[in-house]
Amino acid sequence: MGTVQSQSIVDVVVTNDSNTDISTISVSSVDDFDWAGGRPYQFNGVFIGANKIVGRRLAINPFASHCPFNMTLHFRNGDIDTFRIHAVGCCGGFQHIQKSHNIYYERGHEKIMIKIENTKEQLQNERAEERNKEGQVAMRKKQYETAIKKFDEALKLAHKSSTITSIKDNKNEACNKHGESLLQKAWELEADKTQDKSQEAQNMFVAAKDMFQQAGIVKHTSEQQENLNLASMKVEGNELFNKAIEVEKAAFEVFETARKSNENDDYKAAENKYKEALNTYEAAKKKFDEGSKIESEKFGDCAQLTNDRIEDVKKVLNGIDKIELTCNISKVAIEERQKEEMKSQVGINRKIQEQVDVAVD
Known part of the structure; x- marks a missing residue:
């Protein structure tokens, strides 16, 4: 009688050391012949919170040689990572196909360790999003100078196009709001009959013009363009x-x-x-x-x-x-x-x- 070979067991452990939840996992490109029951599909739909660990035990067919499969990680913030691994075999066993994070792969005896970490750019982008939120809070409090400073800091850190667009839109709004505030103060100073504040008013008109021009680097509505034109004409006329x-x-x-x-x-x-x-x-x-x-x-x-x-x-x-x-x-x-x-x-x-x-x- 021939000898019946038993299946091999391998524990696959995924460690999410990033700052973002993995909202779902999808597995693809699996050869069912390689697996004896406990297939990689066990990871389908799995949620892994930030700084959390999830593992699944897989059963490998004794006749399988490499047991490759693809795993795609969908993060809550929209980032996606796809990689291909080989559960057994002599090859390196890891290929990062679509990259958002740093992913480290280690294969040991009956165990595969997969660790996900944020890249330097992601960490910077997260700080950019924090600054962006701080700027929005300051803007709601009408602290426009503080808001603009926060948005400028955020732009230096941001990497994702969606984050950059959001920051620029917010800065545009803050610059226009600040410009409107400065323009109104300038008119009030010029109208003050108690003492000559013409130079102070002129400085305020110049500052308002500068704010409207900064906003114009991003985009202008017709109303905002009109404010810029008013400030420019007043500054030039006064000069x-x-x-x-x-x-x-x-x-x-x-x-x-x-x-x-x-x-x-x-x-x-x-x-x-x-x-x-x-x-x-x-x-x-x-x-x-x-x-x-x-x-x-x-x-x-x-x-x-x-x-x-x-x-x-x-x-x-x-x-x-x-x-x-x-x-x-x-x-x-x-x-x-x-x-x-x-x-x-x-x-x-x-x-x-x-x-x-x-x-x-």
Whole structure:
């Protein structure tokens, strides 16, 4: 009689050392001939929590040589790992087909150890998701600067495209919300009549513009784009208006020099400087007029103030024109008088010469 070979027993132990639950396991590519009852299908549908261990005892047909099968791990966060192992045989016995985690395989006497660990990138991505949640909490509390800082930290850590997209969307919202808040504060500062807060308001407008631009790197709705346009027009208009004031001050100094010298060239220099101020005021008014089409109430006062400055400068220029005309008239009169005096002197000299000539004769 022949000898009947008994089946071999192998314990397969799966250790989930990752931070995420394995919601289900699926087994495929099994050759039923290799197995004597306790097949790898025992792992189908098995749940393994984070940092938990699950094992199953498999029975191998005594005539089997390698007993390969595929195991796919489906994680709660959507990650998937698929690997192929050989329960027996002399070959290495492990192939990682679809990789999300680090998976370590060890085959010993009647035992197979499979250990799942997070990769460095996964751990970083988990920290990114934590920062993302912290940013969302800060945003709900209207702590927008803190939220943006959290989202920036998260973006440096994130690896998964879905995580990156979520963080960017949240940062976009935080930047826009912060920009809206800064823009409102800037309007309030500018409207404060108790003291001059124009520079503080301008700084706030610039900060709001920066926030809207940061959000624009991600995406903009039509409303958000309008806010960016408003902030940009206000910042640019204010910068031009402030520059015009400085140029006008410089023009006045040149004009004072001209008054003292009463030289036409000095008046011409003052005129050119005032024209520069006028052009700059007009450029500022153009920005404010553009803003008035969107926010007439908030930009209207700026446009009117700038228009008043334009009219004042025009009056000064008209005055300089009159002074220059007077100077030119005076200059012509002086030149004519000098010519007459020269003619008179020539006549006198001629008579004297004639008298000298007669005396000599």
